[in-house]
Amino acid sequence: MNPSVRDECVLEVVAQIPAGNLLSYGDVASLVADCGVACTARQVARCLSHFGSRVPWWRVVQSSGTIAEQVLVPARGHLAAEGIVTDGRRVDLDERRWFPDPEEVRAVLVRSGVL
DNA sequence: TGACTGACGCCGG
DNA sequence: CCCGGCGCCAGTC
Numbered sequence: 001m002n003p004s005v006r007d008e009c010v011l012e013v014v015a016q017i018p019a020g021n022l023l024s025y026g027d028v029a030s031l032v033a034d035c036g037v038a039c040t041a042r043q044v045a046r047c048l049s050h051f052g053s054r055v056p057w058w059r060v061v062q063s064s065g066t067i068a069e070q071v072l073v074p075a076r077g078h079l080a081a082e083g084i085v086t087d088g089r090r091v092d093l094d095e096r097r098w099f100p101d102p103e104e105v106r107a108v109l110v111r112s113g114v115l
Numbered sequence: 116t117g118a119c120t121g122a123c124g125c126c127g128g
Numbered sequence: 129c130c131c132g133g134c135g136c137c138a139g140t141c
Binding site (some may be wrong): 024025026029040041042043044045046047048049052057060061062063064067068069070071072075 | 121122123124125
């Protein structure tokens, strides 16, 4: 199965998250939606489960800061390498949240040809 | 069709 | 903070 336009947008946004910073699935969905492509947190999760290997997927966590059980172990390793501490199953999202310029996000999607 | 299933999120208790 | 319940939506059976 090839990624849909929405999936491409999700992957591009996740690829833009700077090392050491985080976004929740819902945040990614909002950024994509603001670019005119319908998207929900659930769809972001499904996209990453299929194509996440090509982007820094560990920088996306649940809105509560909890890391999905399914990828908890590998995620901890990557996060630690970026200086992000975990208490075992969650991170401090408020402290590490990324606040991108919506215009810039959109610009990247256009440059990459997705839009 | 319809039921079931997620790397989710918000609200109440 | 944990848990249950409900909404969400594309994919699978």
